[in-house]
Amino acid sequence: MLTLKGITKKMGARTIIDQVSLAVEEGQTLCIVGPSGAGKTTLLRVIAGLTPFDQGTIELDGQRFVPVRDNLKRGLIGVVFQDFRLFPHLTTLENVALAPRLVLNQTGAAADQQAQKLLQQLDLSQQAAQYPFQLSGGQKQRVGIARALALRPRILCYDEPTSALDPNLRDSVRDLILQLKASGMTQIVVTHDLAFARQIADQTYQLAPYQV
Amino acid sequence: MSWQYLSEIFPALLKGTKVTLSIFGLTLLLAIPLGLLVSLGLRSRFKPLRGLLDFYVWLMRGTPLLLQLIFVFYGLPLIHLVLERYAAALFAFVLNYAAYFAEIFRGGLQSVDQGQVEAAQMLRLNSRQTFRYIILPQVNKKVIPAIGNEVINLVKDSSLVYVIGLGDLLRAGNIAMARDVTLVPLLAVAVIYLTLTAVLTWALRRAEKHYAYYE
Numbered sequence: 001m002l003t004l005k006g007i008t009k010k011m012g013a014r015t016i017i018d019q020v021s022l023a024v025e026e027g028q029t030l031c032i033v034g035p036s037g038a039g040k041t042t043l044l045r046v047i048a049g050l051t052p053f054d055q056g057t058i059e060l061d062g063q064r065f066v067p068v069r070d071n072l073k074r075g076l077i078g079v080v081f082q083d084f085r086l087f088p089h090l091t092t093l094e095n096v097a098l099a100p101r102l103v104l105n106q107t108g109a110a111a112d113q114q115a116q117k118l119l120q121q122l123d124l125s126q127q128a129a130q131y132p133f134q135l136s137g138g139q140k141q142r143v144g145i146a147r148a149l150a151l152r153p154r155i156l157c158y159d160e161p162t163s164a165l166d167p168n169l170r171d172s173v174r175d176l177i178l179q180l181k182a183s184g185m186t187q188i189v190v191t192h193d194l195a196f197a198r199q200i201a202d203q204t205y206q207l208a209p210y211q212v
Numbered sequence: 213m214s215w216q217y218l219s220e221i222f223p224a225l226l227k228g229t230k231v232t233l234s235i236f237g238l239t240l241l242l243a244i245p246l247g248l249l250v251s252l253g254l255r256s257r258f259k260p261l262r263g264l265l266d267f268y269v270w271l272m273r274g275t276p277l278l279l280q281l282i283f284v285f286y287g288l289p290l291i292h293l294v295l296e297r298y299a300a301a302l303f304a305f306v307l308n309y310a311a312y313f314a315e316i317f318r319g320g321l322q323s324v325d326q327g328q329v330e331a332a333q334m335l336r337l338n339s340r341q342t343f344r345y346i347i348l349p350q351v352n353k354k355v356i357p358a359i360g361n362e363v364i365n366l367v368k369d370s371s372l373v374y375v376i377g378l379g380d381l382l383r384a385g386n387i388a389m390a391r392d393v394t395l396v397p398l399l400a401v402a403v404i405y406l407t408l409t410a411v412l413t414w415a416l417r418r419a420e421k422h423y424a425y426y427e
């Protein structure tokens with residue numbers, strides 16, 4: 001239901017992303033792989049609406065979709081950042097409940113209740129009152145996931161979800177992604193870890209390295 | 213030194229203290245928000261505004277507050293801009309301190325990672341909400357020590373209003389000293405300043421502690 005056609009992104013004279021076309025079906029997991037500098041993060045930022053693109057079109061359910069405008073307004077695509085980007089001055093619960101309260105106009109109690117439920121699903125209940133600096137890498141990542149899920153996105157994107165974690169936590173990220181997939185979530189996962197991609201992907205898109 | 217004498221000069225010192233505190237309080241009340249606004253303007257994409265504000269900060273920080281005070285009260289009337297003593301003092305202090313606060317806030321704003329703004333965008337917070345709930349709390353934590361230094365400076369700087377004849381604490385002490393030919397009033401003034409700075413230092417520590425709950 002998300003389709004990219006001929007997406008091209010330039011930075012100055014350099015073409016960072018060249019004519020990328022791909023499609024993700026509802027409930028599927030797409031892995032975007034490629035060597036360092038291939039433009040994986042940039043492509044994710046384009047899809048999420050953090051960076052504009054130069055050529056091509058994006059469609060969501062057959063409708064034209066301009067992420068920098070539509071996603072920031074409607075929040076259909078959520079992002080889990082490589083470095084998590086949790087809000088350091090807010091507790092785990094507040095990190096998750098803030099946007100629903102401010103953006104979806106939920107009452108504080110409703111937002112907290114929904115956030116507690118998400119934290120429970122992600123095994124973070126014990127950490128609800130803790131601040132990001134008190135959390136482990138894996139916990140921070142799960143808070144990042146809970147925070148994105150709280151706005152009920154249709155597609156969840158991850159940038160290198162295994163890179164900041166101990167190798168032994170890789171399996172737990174995999175399980176989490178598979179668990180979300182089982183619940184019907186559409187996911188786009190950027191990774192340079194091919195073995196990891198093989199474990200989670202329905203479909204893999206190989207991004208060619210940047211050509212001089 | 214007799215208690216009797218102290219109690220005689222006390223009303224005059226108290227009156228002076230009130231003037232000092234009102235200059236201090238009003239300057240803070242006005243200069244902190246103004247400084248924050250200026251710091252936001254310094255990051256504006258509109259170049260002429262940035263240039264103007266850069267010039268303002270440069271001018272205020274590059275010349276003595278005493279000169280600015282004299283300029284506003286004695287200089288401006290030469291071009292038919294007459295301000296009453298208290299208003300002149302407040303005007304000069306607010307302009308001067310806002311520039312220092314702007315510089316502090318500029319540093320604080322720079323210290324907040326752009327990634328925080330992107331994370332807030334992805335959560336669909338608008339720019340006002342992002343500023344209020346994400347940026348400002350992090351800026352506050354960062355700037356409180358530097359703001360604190362300026363607050364303590366301001367208590368002492370407020371004695372500069374002496375030069376335009378405003379009846380502050382220092383003036384009250386000086387008048388009593390000249391009239392009664394004794395050092396006691398000046399010592400009393402020193403004790404009052406020390407008390408004020410001690411109270412402020414304590415309050416600032418509390419404020420720092422308040423923001424120490426996270427790293």
Ligand SMILES: Nc1ncnc2c1ncn2[C@@H]1O[C@H](COP(=O)(O)OP(=O)(O)OP(=O)(O)O)[C@@H](O)[C@H]1O
Nearest residue numbers: 011016034035036037038039040041042043192210
């Ligand atoms: N803001 C930017 N300005 C200029 N060039 C950029 C910018 N961001 C990325 N690039 C360039 O675009 C190219 C692709 O970067 P990108 O971060 O998307 O790669 P990546 O595939 O995610 O790499 P990695 O695996 O190392 O994370 C790189 O050559 C990088 O130097």
Ligand SMILES: [Mg+2]
Nearest residue numbers: 040041042160
């Ligand atoms: Mg990357």
